[in-house]
Amino acid sequence: MSASNSSPTFADLGVAVEICEALAASGITRTFAIQELTLPLALDGTDLIGQARTGMGKTLGFGVPLLDRVFDSADVEELDGTPRALVIVPTRELAVQVGEDLERAATKIPVRLTTIYGGRPYEEQIAALKEGVDVVVGTPGRLIDLYNRGELQLDRVSILVLDEADEMLDLGFLPDIEKVLRALSHQHQTMLFSATMPGPIITLARSFLTKPVHIRAEEVDAAQTHSSTRQVIFQAHRMDKAAVTARLLQAEGRGRTIVFTRTKRTAAEVANELASRGFAVAAVHGDMGQPAREKSLTAFRQGTVDILVATDVAARGIDIDDVTHVINYQTPDDPMTYVHRIGRTGRAGNSGTAVTLVGYDELAKWQAINDELKLDLPEPPKWFSTSPEFSEALGIPDSAGPNVGPAKKALGGVAVHGTRPNRGRQQRR
Structure with a gap:
């Protein structure tokens, strides 16, 4: 710092x-x-x-x-x-x-x-x-x-x-x-x-x-987000978000990255998905015990993994100056959560990129954030993982593919308990 x-x-x-x-x-x-x-x-x-x-x-x-x-x-x-x-x-x-x-x-x-x-x-x-x-x-x-x-x-x-x-x-x-x-x-x-x-x-x-x-420590009417953080917002189909994220993680200059989700289940699933595509990834969410959460955060701080998938429990607890990218995999629930999430990058004089994937069903939530923070983007463009505009905006090379290597195991990416109903099936004992 x-x-x-x-x-x-x-x-x-x-x-x-x-x-x-x-x-x-x-x-x-x-x-x-x-x-x-x-x-x-x-x-x-x-x-x-x-x-x-x-x-x-x-x-x-x-x-x-x-x-x-x-x-x-x-x-x-x-x-x-x-x-x-x-x-x-x-x-x-x-x-x-x-x-x-x-x-x-x-x-x-x-x-x-x-x-x-x-x-x-x-x-x-x-x-x-x-x-x-x-x-x-x-x-x-x-x-x-x-x-x-x-x-x-x-x-x-x-x-x-x-x-x-x-x-x-x-x-x-x-x-x-x-x-x-x-x-x-x-x-x-x-x-x-x-x-x-x-x-x-x-x-x-x-x-x-x-x-x-x-x-x-700034003017009363100053923007609540860092000028050193570039914000990229676009609409992404729910079924395409994993592919979008995988390609985004291959962007030029991408270093330590935090991927934010709203739910514990999604955090675990996204961590597993990215690990299966060959990325070194850890998860932090509320269904993990404290030792497991600390293990994930330590691995991220020390560089053993360079991607952390987190719920908002971690948004106010990660103080690392060299996070280059923040990805809002799910649109935050409110403007202040958005401010705190993207504040994990562009810190202490460094520049950063914050990318928000707005699901088609999340547009109203995004518009509330946009209005409150005066971001002037009420209707973000619709991009897919194959869209040339997406690759151009985020510096993604033509060589980027769906996977970057053999499947790995995600730290903390285990299935979240109690999130899937049994739907009446007989469980084996």
Whole structure:
């Protein structure tokens, strides 16, 4: 991740030398816009709402001041093994990613971090808390479980962060967030960060923040999608989508790629289909156990596979700068999901391509996204896997075929349980 040479350094903005040295060891010295704008306020303990596009440095925008204040701030109680900072995120994958980013920034300071999320044994997380921890990163459900059991102390938390706050304050997570807020009745700093902050969410947020400053790292009327991401949208027949995707994956310059689906079943099926055509592919979806999901994500990060087929559970948890292509195999359900999906490419100054395959039955859904984001493409062209316009638009060579090699096995591409009815057939025992 790199920032402009004209941007101030973290040291310029008063960040502790030890944290600056740890960041420099990872090649990070200068700030992104959201970091430059939020750091002076966050370091001072101000409540804030930070808004910047996906991939523009939000994690360090809250993570660096959080670590700095826990490490050495007069208004944060001396560390005693109970949490001083709590970061809440919507998904397990994002919890892991944020935890890793904070660990890297904290390598030279005596601040202990732990990451807590579902799908892992309670025992190891309880053991970490008993051993003593200063910063906790976690998902709402598991955090509340451990709090209710008396294993997670929140009465000394000085800093609360909601990452992807728009989702955290939506109906699904709100009851758990309200429980956390009730536990944090004492004075503390609260920071909310997200790529999108709809008006109703901001109104709700202001009800539990103290004189918050709302910071946007771009103009108020700026487009919600990256200018560095080229968007290609066309109508594709449902029966042709697999062939379209196979050819698309042979486009010139195609590197690491994420294929998004709406359903768990489709994710597993698409992963299996692409693997059968010879592609190195892994899947991440909600019917996989946490160890299997982590195995797929690790393989993708390390380059063992270069294609990840994912449901939206992964859209907010993959922080990899060099994803060249995102493919919306199924049209997202709403505009904000579209923004978050395609925000996986074109990150941190890199360029990227986001391709959306609009099924004939998905046109109304696409038109709602188009209208909200002002994309000026209400009726995308109809292209097939054999259409010359398709190949020309995406740089697909004439040599691209339906397969690229012998069939492989997809990581996580097993059939999803409970999705096919038995239709009355007698099952063999």
